[in-house]
Amino acid sequence: RMDASAMWLYRWYYSSSCQRILSFTIFLILSLAFVETPSSLTSSSDVRFRIAAWEPPCGLTESVELLCLLVFVADVSVKSYLVGWSQYRNNPWLLAYFVVLGVSLTDWIVSLSLICWETVRIRRLLRPFFLLQNSSMMKKTLKCIRSTLPQMASVALLLALHLCLFTTFGMLLFTGEKEDQLRKERLTYFRNLPEALTSLLVLLTTANNPDVMMPAYSKNRAYSIFFILFTVIGSLFLMNLLTAIIYNQFRGYLMLSLQTSLFRRRLGTRAAYEVLTSLEGGKEDHLQAAGVRPETFLRALQKIHMASHCRQAIMQKVLSQGDRLLSADEFQKLFNEVDKRVIKEHPPRPEYRSPFLRSAQFLFGHYYFDYLGTLIALGNLVSICVFLVLDSDLVPDDRDDFLLGILNAVFILYYQVEMLLKIFALGLWGYLSHLSNLFDGFLTLVLLGLEIATLSVYRFPHSGWKPHTVGPMSLWNMTRLVNILIVFRFLRIIPNIKMMAVVANTLLDLVRNMRAFAGILVVVYYIFAIIGINLFQGVVVAPPGNGSLAPNGSESCGSFEQLEYWSNNFDDFAAALITLWNVMVVNNWQVFMDAYRRYSGPWSKLYFVAWWLVSSVIWVNLFLALILENFIHKWDRRDQHPHSLGTPEASYH
Amino acid sequence: RMDASAMWLYRWYYSSSCQRILSFTIFLILSLAFVETPSSLTSSSDVRFRIAAWEPPCGLTESVELLCLLVFVADVSVKSYLVGWSQYRNNPWLLAYFVVLGVSLTDWIVSLSLICWETVRIRRLLRPFFLLQNSSMMKKTLKCIRSTLPQMASVALLLALHLCLFTTFGMLLFTGEKEDQLRKERLTYFRNLPEALTSLLVLLTTANNPDVMMPAYSKNRAYSIFFILFTVIGSLFLMNLLTAIIYNQFRGYLMLSLQTSLFRRRLGTRAAYEVLTSLEGGKEDHLQAAGVRPETFLRALQKIHMASHCRQAIMQKVLSQGDRLLSADEFQKLFNEVDKRVIKEHPPRPEYRSPFLRSAQFLFGHYYFDYLGTLIALGNLVSICVFLVLDSDLVPDDRDDFLLGILNAVFILYYQVEMLLKIFALGLWGYLSHLSNLFDGFLTLVLLGLEIATLSVYRFPHSGWKPHTVGPMSLWNMTRLVNILIVFRFLRIIPNIKMMAVVANTLLDLVRNMRAFAGILVVVYYIFAIIGINLFQGVVVAPPGNGSLAPNGSESCGSFEQLEYWSNNFDDFAAALITLWNVMVVNNWQVFMDAYRRYSGPWSKLYFVAWWLVSSVIWVNLFLALILENFIHKWDRRDQHPHSLGTPEASYH
Structure with missing residues (x-):
């Protein structure tokens, strides 16, 4: 329309x-x-x-x-x-x-x-x-995933074949009854076909690695070959092949989306050019010399929503071209200005009259002063660590926090002084225009507030000073926690190290580009959590008696009950999310499978296997593909312009 | 010289x-x-x-x-x-x-x-x-690895920073003493700085995932954020970034080695051309018309070691060109014949006179007969699985193998008949010229031998027939094991499914191209095993008393002793290899670390962490990079020649 x-x-x-x-x-x-x-x-x-x-x-x-x-x-x-x-x-x-x-x-x-x-x-x-x-990006990603499914199915078929082969092989291999060790192997892992299949499926994720081979291996070394061969083929070859397939599909995915958005913009500007030209044509009846007059363009520009610095740049460019008509090419080129990231200009430093103030300004505005701050922060961190080590053998109630309290107060005082000096040297706006200063200042103010609150509650530190814990975390501990955030100051050193800069930049870009993936993760988690709640709500029941604190000796080792995984249930949405996360991380997921088989029935295995396939196999591989894609894209660009590392680069949205 | x-x-x-x-x-x-x-x-x-x-x-x-x-x-x-x-x-x-x-x-x-x-x-x-x-390839790979080290060091630095930050944070967070759950968390995982560091390092490999967060999480849901955040940043972002860095370095690695070998061959043939030309020049004093006479070339060709079919192809090409001199270009082109893989010609079928024999030959030589054989093999496999399921609830000594014995004999008889019929249809050499037949025939003969041995030892199957176990595995079980190898017949179907073919081909290529990587793995395993033997030989001692069979209740759950990991030691070379493998697979490696800390000293941790870094971080990522490289290389070639899937392709050596 x-x-x-x-x-x-x-x-x-x-x-x-x-x-x-x-x-x-x-x-x-x-x-x-x-x-x-x-x-x-x-x-x-x-x-x-x-x-x-x-x-x-x-x-x-x-x-x-x-x-x-x-x-x-x-x-x-x-x-x-x-x-x-x-x-x-x-x-x-x-x-x-x-x-x-x-x-x-x-x-x-x-x-x-x-x-x-x-x-x-x-x-x-x-x-x-x-x-x-x-989200159109998420739809696109879903389409991409759907197109990998046929290939993934073929690898899954190979995996299934591999699993079946080794299961029947294992069932025949571990029929020993006479030797204790082999009987144990058979009874624990290869009792019947479904159990053997589960054991090997879990081994595919390496979640029961040394355990599953131990009884047979301690009887005879040769049995380990069976398990190692299974792991090498299944886990190293076939699972990594899945990664390769997904990566192959997502290769050029970023590049493509970048190209598409560029193409759309080109199309848009071209259309705008045509419209403006036809307007001119209608008014002044030029026949051949088609083009846009700068004034018309500038007038149109005023009506568009866009970032003010881009508009400024484009307007300057237009005015510099003089009064002649703009051709289509020139019109396109004007919009390249949008890609250029503007170097943020910091407000000028305040000018002081007195030479003493000037030299002080030079001193505290110098970047060596930043380094000094970092050094002090390092000292702060070291002091916290030293006290952690010294206190580690004492029960928290016996600790003497006198010295640490004094030290902390000194450090916090230094940060205040540093902030004030910097504001003096750079001016308030100059200080705030640096992102890192903003963070430092905020942290310093929070620290100041916490320290004042601590001092007012617990009085000044004296020998044997020991702030009591009130609520989940004492004010004093909070002060120390915030103090640790000082660590983030060290992240500022990163851009100075060339290698670290690339890596850190990639990580930042990644976060920018992964919204679609995160969205899909949210969707998948949501659906599985709701299904899980419907299936397993209230299935896990508390053990009889108040056996909560003394570990019950009757539970067999490695079971859900002995490991006290009671919090991992599907009784509410938040608990279900954490349970799904724990299964996604894959380690010890056989414990969950086994527990829900006992509490709910053998069909619950299907739910966990499906979640493993969706989250750990597909999504984690997708994530890896995204990281590879981002990193290599970045790397290629850096190779093309080896000197542009520090210069502003276009980012994609 | x-x-x-x-x-x-x-x-x-x-x-x-x-x-x-x-x-x-x-x-x-x-x-x-x-x-x-x-x-x-x-x-x-x-x-x-x-x-x-x-x-x-x-x-x-x-x-x-x-x-x-x-x-x-x-x-x-x-x-x-x-x-x-x-x-x-x-x-x-x-x-x-x-x-x-x-x-x-x-x-x-x-x-x-x-x-x-x-x-x-x-x-x-x-x-x-x-x-x-x-191996020059291994030296090249080593060089490649060495050049990734600076970048990997930067990621390792980020990882170390991340680890330290979360460790101090965790130490401050889990100082609770009043609540039982928080005290448990502190005592088990955050008792002092080295232990907290170890806990989080292990969490980085996700090997203690739900356990480490359980005590705190069951006190308050919010504590899980700490652990999840740690895992997301450390395990998903930073560890995958390592993969990306390694992959980036090995991108084009295969292509490069392919190009290098091609370039060397070009250089070699060019040199040969120059030599032959100069010989001619010396003999017949041509001045301008430089070139090689076909006879000279053919004479030289006779002296070279090369595969006979290549020589045949080149000679035919030369003879087809007639008697004129070969120019340098033509000379080069001749050697392209080497790249072409020859389609193996099967010997002609024997010709029979009688029309009945001819139609029988057509019948049994047809590929439908192959399909029938595959179907029968499937039936065989199904019968074995069915009996496995039926027998699963019985102790091995109570099983009645009468029916299975009869069935097996029937199947083995069928395989014999099939083999003989195929030999009749294709002739003996025709039969042997197919690789798959070679495998089938070998399997069939082994099955025949085993069946005869079984029958002669246990007599013919009768009701209640139950072959006794002699030695580690009964003859009867062996027969069934070999029977399962019939499964490999199904692999023959794979080339018929297009997707599977690509995947399977990639796997085969991979095995061909990974000798260098396997060599480096051998080197690394060897060195670490020898160091391990020197450090830890005889350190793990058997538990006192004959506590081997009844699990000792006094051991805490999840410890080396309770899990009966006694076979995982460094007392000899083979055991050390398996122990290293188990640590490389990463699951439960904290058990090994803990046990060797107790048996040998806290410094043993360094050994295990070093092995984890070398094997699991570097080598497994290297392997993944190789798989990605191979697959994408293959995929790109397939995209370029969409119709050449079934045709012979050059393989690289």
Whole structure:
């Protein structure tokens, strides 16, 4: 649609405030899961210590949800109006959006009519869709993942073949009954086909590595060959092949998205040029000398939303070209100015009259003074560490914090003086214009506040001075914790070391480019956590008696109960997230599988294996691919312009 | 040197038999470690069950070693003679070779004069050098690794910073004394600075993931943020960045080595062309029309060692060109024939007179017959699995193998008949010319032998037939094991599935290209195993009493003793290798660290951390880089020639 009202709606819809409201609504509806009926509002998720959580009354979260859904209804209607009917039918995302909203609203009505006593809430599962459909980058990433699936399936087939082969082989190998060690191997890991399969699947993730081979290996060295061969083929070759496949698909992914956005901008500027030219043409009836007059362009420029320094740069460029018509090429080149990152100019230093003040200003404004500050911070850190080592053998209640209290006060005093001197040398605005100073100043003020509070509560340090713990963490400990944040001062040294600079820059770029991946992670976590809550809520029960503190000797070693994994359950959303995280990290995930098999049934294994596949196999590999892609992209650019390391570079959005 | 005797020596030295002797000598001197004084010739390495191993008398291994060293002396003298003195001084590898040999021989003399009672043998540590210096590819890889070290050091610095920051932070966070859970956290993982550092270092490898956060997390959910943040930054970001750095260095590594070898061949052929031209020039005094006459070339060709099919192809090409002189370009092009992989021609099928025999030949030579065989093999596998499932609840001694015995005999009979029919259809040589048939035939014959042996020992199957176990594995079990090898028949289907073909081809190429990496792995394992033996030999002692079978309840869960890791020691070379493997796989490596800290001293941690860095961080990442490189190289080539998937492709050596 190209009429004026649609245009106005388009502008309004894509205005930053409107988009921000949409993002906030998505955030709100997603975070409802923490408050809803199995609510996460307890300090502990341990089934032994947990107190009953506050449950929101029926209708509270539901009304918030209805508000969010209504915002989405408005969103989908605006979007489909803007897209138009013919486009609408061909846009599966928009169709799905419509369906999801319909289902959610129906589910909401059913839920309220049952006074919140329904067993399954479908609309919870559908919520992540709102996050997904709102980001074009995430849709693109999903498409990319989907296109790797056939190849991944072939590797998965190889993996399955490998697993089956070794399972049957292992079953035949470990039939020994006479020797104790072999019987132990058979009974523990190869009792029957499903158990053998599980043992080897876990070995594929190396989570039970030395244990699974120990009984047989201590009987005969040769048995270790079976397990090592399995690990080498499965874990080193096939699993890494999966990484390679995913990386191969995502190679050039960043480059492509960069090119696409460049191409769109080119197209946009070209269209703007054509429009401006036709305006001119209509007015003055030039026939051949097509072009845009600088004044027209400048007038148009005033109406566009853009960063003021970019506009300044473009205007200067236009004025420097004189009064002749701009050709299409020149018009394009003007917008290259947008890519150039402006070097931030710091406000001028205050000028003092007295020569003494001037020399003091020179002294404290010099970067050697920064180095001195870093050195003092290092001393601070060392002092904290030394006291940690000295105190390590004492029970916390017996520690004497007199000396440390004095030292800390001195350091905090130094930071105050340093801040004041810097403000004196650079001026207040000059001081604040440095990002690092901003951080330092904030930290220094927080430290000052904490120190004053500490001194007022515990009095001045004296021999045997020992601040008591009040609440979860004493004021004094808090002071020390904040003190440790001083470490971040050292990060400022990094840009001075060439190698570190590349690495640190890559990390920063990565964080910038990984929003889509993080979004997909959120979606996956959300869906699995909700499914997990539906499947396993209340399944893990506290052990009988108050056996919480004395470890119960009757539990076998390495079991869920002996390891006291009681907090890893699916009883509320926050606990489910942490449980899923622990399974994603893969170590000891067989303990979870085994426990939920016992508490819930053998089919729970499928849930954990599915989560392992999605999170650890696919997502972690995706993440690795992203890091590789970012780093190599960066590296290639650095190789092309070996001298541009310190100069401003274009960043992609 | 370019005189005739040097030339002859050069040819002789680089002849395949001479190089093979050298490789065998290297293999021999490396494998001596299994036999030498802490000898690995016991069936078990478990300190509880181990019987005293046979120790070779003084002088036996030493004399073998002397022989090997003498071969190396000959090798180094020939090499330095061929290289010449001026080159020799600039070749650090050759110099090092000389020094290593000198040290080894001195050490050998000292060892013999002390009648093998010396405490440290330096020459054992130096042995892997012989493997290293013999492979130019390994030297190149080492150089590549060395050039990544500066970048890796910068990431390591970031990692160390990250570790230190979180350690001090954790030490301050977990000072709780009042709550039981927090005290447990402090006492178990954050008791003092070194222990906190170790806990977090292990968490970096995720080997103690849920355990380390459990006590604090079950007190308060918020504590999990500390651990999750640590894992995300350390394990996901920084560790993967290491992978990226290594991969970046090895990108184009294969391509480069391919180009280098191509360039060398071009240079060689060009030189040959010049020589042949100058010969012609001397004989017939052509002035301008430089070139090589085909006859001269063919005569020269006869003298060269090369694969006969290549020579055939080149000769045909030459003869097809007629009698005119070959120009330099044409000369080069001739050798492109070497790259073309020959499609192996199978011998013609035997021709039978009778129409019945002909139709039978068509039937059994058809590829549908192959499919039938695969189907039968599948049935065989299924029957084995079904019986495994049925028998899983029975103790091995109660199983009735009557039906399975009958079934197995039937299947083995079928394989025999299939083999004979195929030989009938294709002829004996036609049958053997297929690689897959060779494998099938071999398997079938082995199965036949085993079945006959089984029947002769246990008689024909009858109800309640149950072959007894004799020795470590019964003949009957062996038959079933070999039967499972039938699974490899399914691998033949793989080339028919397009996706699988790429993946499987990549895996095969990988194995071909990874010799250098495997060599470096051998070197690293060897050095660390020898150091480990010197440091920790005999340190782990068997528990008092015959507590081997009944698990001792007094050991705390998760300790070396409770997990019965007694076989993981450094008492002989083979055991050390397996121990190192288990640490390399990283899971539960904190158990090893803890045990050796207790048995040997806190400094043993350094050894394990060093091994973790070298094996798990550097080598595993190297391996991943190799897989990525291979796969992407292959993929790029496939993209360039989308139709050449099934056609022969050049392989690189």
